[in-house]
Amino acid sequence: MRLRNIVFISIVCFVILSCKKENKNTVAITSTSAKNIEDSTILSYTINPKKQSLKFYWKNSQNSSIRTFKNLKTEVESINQELLFAMNGGMFKKDFSPQGLYVEKGKTLSKLDTINKGFGNFYLQPNGVFLITENGAPIITKTQDLKIYKDIYYATQSGPMLVIDGTLHPKFNKGSSNLNIRNGVGALPNGDLLFAMSKEKINFYDFATFFKNKGCENALYLDGFVSKTYLPSKKWKQLEGVFGVIIAQTKPINN
Template identity: 70%
Template sequence: MRLKSYILVLISCVILFSCKSENENAVAICNTKNIIQPPEDTTIISYIINPKKQTLKFYWKNKHDSLIKTFKNLKTEVENNNEKLIFAVNGGMFKKHFSPQDLYIEKGKILSKLDTIQNGFGNFYLQPNGVFSITEKAVSSITTTQNFMSTSNNYYATQSGPMLVIDGELNPKFNKGSSNLNIRNGVGVLPNGDLLFAMSKKEINFHDFATFFKNNDCESALYLDGFVSKTYLPSKHWEQLEGEFGVIIAEIKPKEN
């Protein structure tokens, strides 16, 4: 009888020790997860779009030939068309009167010509610059201006600069630790053809911003604009409706009845 009692006590101790060890390991794992936070949670807001499954459009003027300019105006436009605005970002640099500074193609029509000047002033002319385009079959690409081939297959396109990532490598013009800080937004193409849009939540240099796209396996990425950049993304509780732009890139979908 004493032997049975001893065995039961021994088994109970083993069980208690095992449970304690498992609990301690669980706490350790949880603590590790709490420590490791994705960079975009604090410095970058990003959004991935599959252009073949989601509806991505470029906007500049409405059907009355009036400038749209703001996300708020675009939101009204699409809602009047029984659609819902899911995501919006300014789509490149613009001139004084909100016209595209460079190449702009909308629904297959070239509304602003390709700018091939290489020795200009400002970020746009920091070489190489490039073009973000989408074909009528929703195939996306980002290429340097020099390699861009304007064809009838390009349904949407916007030119900007500089290129952030070229063939999987950072633009060699960028310097690590640069003090050239600003709010920045851009777009990259992922290996599966999806698009990665990103905007810094605080000022960042080109090197660190480009590194975000490279670390997410983008073979190519393009800078869109700087301090004026805004993003509308309610799904991530980020709704910047203020600001005026030229081109706007947006995802829409039909309203649910």
């Protein structure tokens, strides 16, 4: 009888240990899978605008719209610069001029759009502005709060805001079937900027959640199905596509 009890207890202990080991492995697999899903669906890039050369582009030296990453690449290489990163930087009109505010090197080239009601994502209130001050400080703010900021060196207006003071835009719905390729930018607590583009169609809720989970207190949607990114460091070289504003990072070419 004692031997039978010992055998029974041994079997129970073995089963419990096996379950614990299996559960531990399951958690590890789930965590890895989650990371792989993020890597496979979102292309992201982090940059410090105070230490790295981040600029906004619209027109070339001949005062013509640059429009494509390929044209921008040619433009910067002509002044001995290498294009490291480029992303479309906001919505635009039929003539490729920026929709809403656009500031380049301290000059306002397109005025702030203060219309509260309008058609399309741009007017999904609150919309916002992504700006960089003269000392390189990046700021993402609601359009209505822009007036408090001074010394704006670069700025582009778009909408909707994705994350507002740590909270998702109130009009985003979890599980929404409104799917599209999307790109945006978020401000990280350490002063860096997080640029991101979905590699496949995604809804606003999930795209905004990506920025929030990364720690962005504020993030702004830049555009939708036209979105492209040039990022050779991550083997992503989309040179096709036509845009208005382009946001890009360059560095001097070492001869």
